[in-house]
Amino acid sequence: MKEEMYCESCLMPIKHRDDLVTVWAYFKLRPYHSACYANSLKGAATFFVSNTPINGFSGNFTAIVAFLLAWIPLFTNITAGISVVCVLIVLTRLYSYFTYEKKLPL
Ligand SMILES: [Zn+2]
Numbered sequence: 001m002k003e004e005m006y007c008e009s010c011l012m013p014i015k016h017r018d019d020l021v022t023v024w025a026y027f028k029l030r031p032y033h034s035a036c037y038a039n040s041l042k043g044a045a046t047f048f049v050s051n052t053p054i055n056g057f058s059g060n061f062t063a064i065v066a067f068l069l070a071w072i073p074l075f076t077n078i079t080a081g082i083s084v085v086c087v088l089i090v091l092t093r094l095y096s097y098f099t100y101e102k103k104l105p106l
Pocket of ligand 1: 007008010011033
């Protein structure tokens with residue numbers, strides 16, 4: 001049994017992982033087609049929409065940097081708040097992967 005995944009913008013099913021962009025918007029992780037994501041950025045409704053995709057290269061890069069930064073307060077006097085924020089970023093990335101990306105074929 002295969003689970004269908006629908007784009008939040010055009011409501012059509014998303015078929016491939018290449019075509020998927022997950023974005024944190026309106027306090028929820030939402031799947032979009034890459035084309036719909038590009039279009040929605042041009043609209044006015046981007047106030048609550050994070051302009052950064054969770055998946056893809058930039059998302060992976062952000063997650064890796066966040067993972068590394070999360071360790072810094074353990075060895076320095078920098079506030080542990082950085083760790084909390086970084087761990088949240090990494091968890092969001094993993095959540096996106098297991099909730100959406102893993103279910104789609106490459
Ligand atoms: Zn779409």
